Amino acid sequence: MTSKLSITEAIRSRYSVRAFLPDPVPEDVLHEIFDIARLVPSNSNTQPWHVAVVSGSARDALEKRIFERIGAGEKPSPTWPSGGVGLKGDYKQRQIDCARGYYEVMGIEYEDRPARQKLLLNNWRFFGAPHAAFFSMPETMHRANALDVGIFVQSIMLLMAERGIASCPQGALASYPEPVREIAEIPEGNAILCGMSFGYEDPEAKANEVRMDREPLARIASFTNEV
Template sequence: MHIDDALRARRSIRAFRPDPVPLELVREILQAATLSPSGTNIQPWKVHVAAGAVRARLEAEVLAHRESDPEDKAAEFPRSSKRKEPYTTRMRTLGKAMYGLLEIPKGDQAANWRQWGRNYQFFDAPVGLIFTIDKDLDAMSFVDLGIFAQSLMLAAAARGLGTCAQGAWNNYWTVTRRVLSIPEDEYIVFGMSLGYADETAPVNSLVAEREPVDSFASFHGF
């Protein structure tokens, strides 16, 4: 697959088929992603891959904790909940389109809560990935981690697999740390679903709008 085709094929999948993903294929995708660049080649990414009984336990225990203590949802590292324009409009536009496809009416808090919980089921994907980073690294290493994740998603798309990067996994991180035995000196940054997209699910028809180049790029000296 040409890189441009992989970029077009990649989208956030929020409904997966139960078909298993062989360990060899997961390792192949991770190996391809190791070609990602990083500042001074420190390669700061760490990935905890969960499948089978471990993935099922992670899902069950995070959802149980979420129901018993719904307010325990702060990220382990500083995150801002404040957004200004144009970011607020972009976020709301995506949310309106997605929840429309899911037939969740505006203001239905119970349905919203259930749908948000789908994150912790990896949207039924058979493989869940949790990305972590050493706590003593600076913000530039978070950039490296993002580049690695994009490489992984493109490698998956080129092999016919779907993904969804999920910031929701830096909530309820105490449970994730315990279940996956993640060391205390690592931040749980985000998760990712990996599997085969359920193309019959309406939510997977969602294509997020993208801004034109001239809205974000300034050209100097041309």
């Protein structure tokens, strides 16, 4: 069902959800969302994005296969370095604050590494969501093309928000590409940029009380009128 959220309201009200109800999103709603997202702009209309959605028993099998690898001690091996690599200064600090905010709500001390590790694993349980999406583009492409995929991903999150569907974009879902390739239909020659868990929010879950703040406008934009 489509709500009456404006784009402004959808952007203001969306947040990352990390605990979901098991109920699946109806297939016609899913198809509608991705069909509208096709219309977003891209560099020279190259449309480099591909999304592979995994649901039902395929979703469960994928979770199992990823955990078999984690259990065997396999380290994450994303095709491209994750967004957390090489952060410095303010960016590093924001990453730390983001993690601290999440741990605080979950009652975990920042110094408690085993508890943090356990929480991290929820990424590959898709936070209990009934669906996981994997966003890929040709491996030969570059950062400018990833920008197009980012536009696609955010548009999908907003279309979902409009329909009362919660989501969590996840760089973590690019960490174990092999089992994803075994189960999801990733086009030949594509590499995974990120994933997304989605479904209906568990309104009782603590994890969903997390709210991240943002830098003020003056720190992220400049407006020059005269030289």
